[in-house]
Amino acid sequence: MPLGPSRRALLATAALLPLVGRPAEASAAAPKTAQQYYDRAARLAGDDPVLRALVKALSPGLSMPETKPLQPLRIFDDVAVLGTSFVQATALLTAQGIILIDALGSPDDAEKIIVPGLRAVGADPSAIKYVVVAHGHSDHFGGAQYLADQYGARVLMSRADWDLIAAERPAHAPRRDLVIADGQRLTLGDTTVTLHHTPGHTPGTVSPIFPVRWKGRRHTAMLWGGTNPPAATAAKRTNLASVLSFAATMRRAGVDVELNNHGGADHGLTRIEQLRAGTTGGENPFVIGRARTRRFMEVMETMLRGRIAQDQEPSPARPAPACC
Template sequence: MTALTPGREFPRPPAPAPIKLFDNLAMLSTGWVSAMAVLTDDGIVLIDALTSAAEAENVLLPGLRELGADPETIRYVVVTHGHDDHFGGARYLADRYGARVLMSPADWDLVAGTQPADAPARDLEIADGQRLTLGGTTIQLHHTPGHTPGTVSLIIPVRTGSERHTAMLWGGTNPPTTPTALRTYLGSIDSFRAQMRRTNADVELSNHPNDYGLQRAEQLRSRPDGPNPFVLGRPRTQRYMTVMDSMLRGRLADAQARNATGHSRSPGVSEQGLC
């Protein structure tokens, strides 16, 4: 709830060591932004690619090796949305390993419109509800526009030993400001929450540390045989989305009040917020 409070300063924690959150899911982080690696029998699906080629080379690749995974087996890079802190290393990985880069059509357009120097070449387009299968693991990709026009959120099967769970990753958290865009965001919350119910999602993940994910990772590192703190259970994972829905409705009420009165009822949202 605190993470969505207007005026909230975005945390910039130190970079943690790479860690496996589950047997088939690794987190590789610079602290303020993270990538996830889905480890399959036929290679790696990387979810986001940090901010730059340098971070891909100096954080992602050694992190994977430290965890016993071979970066040369990166087959796909799924970019959750078209901001450079998520696609920054994708071009490097595509050029070095031949990894295919996936993004929604709307966010490929977003990237093309801003023309950043390190943008990956336009490659595969993510369709809403698309399933990406590698090595017997199937990841579901859902359009959840709001943070950007083509933000994508994921449903990922994860496992530890014989335990099987279903993880969700909300692709972009910082809300827009206009009533129309906020309604779009609320619609995305509603549709993705339905997908979470359908798949019995019981694990919550984020690509930014707005959910105490780094603290939970350290808890897991210090107690690897204890309960996995990322397994919230279905009701609490749903509650994560319920809190976001409630906060966004508050944002929408503020935006409508600003339109009606010409001034804000609450402090403005920092553009350095959740990206």
């Protein structure tokens, strides 16, 4: 169900509190300047490559790398990643068809990357039943209408982002189809995906939680739907409230797998290549455990607090933390 007014107020209040859930003495000594927040995030990240990549991705002034082809790969028994080095679509391969999270940037991307990519990992693109658009930027919804036209896939997006793309990109938007409610469950075959509203990156960003299997063993994955902080301070505060709320949801769900639709933001591209090369000793580098998924969200929270603090400071953009 959509968030009610009381729930929204609670989240907005939480966004203003200093590092909630920490001991009182830590809260009293919480950093106040942007650079202090950034430095704290760097300390939280330590030498963890996943967390270090997140710190870098959330630092001000980040420049995007050149886009290169990405060979498709099953990163779990029942999950495949397709796309480029810039943006990826995630295919959940169920007993009754495919749930695709995001659809890349254009019909051409869908035809030339998603369709052959699914075939390359042993899946049939005609089995795509649903396309879940994590947020309303064209690099995530651009191929959705092609997949709907070719295979009859249903396209899902939050109401806020259906409205966003209708206003900003009407010529490129898929036809309005299914609306994602906050906490909605989407079941296909033996897989149930829970779709959570995490606004901030866009007004209607959605982040799913779903089961995955690695060598037959079940894990619980999250996919953060939109990483780069929005420009407006008020939107950053909304983003922060979403991080706090989703972190609590992840804890309740027992999430131990972290995924992202921009693999450059979380060391994901490197982890994909490690799996492809077979250099992980049989382990899956996306299974980072419950403690590290909680730390991932804590790093994101701290970096967002820094970005909000920086908005309120007269000084120019701060340098990225020294760790990254």
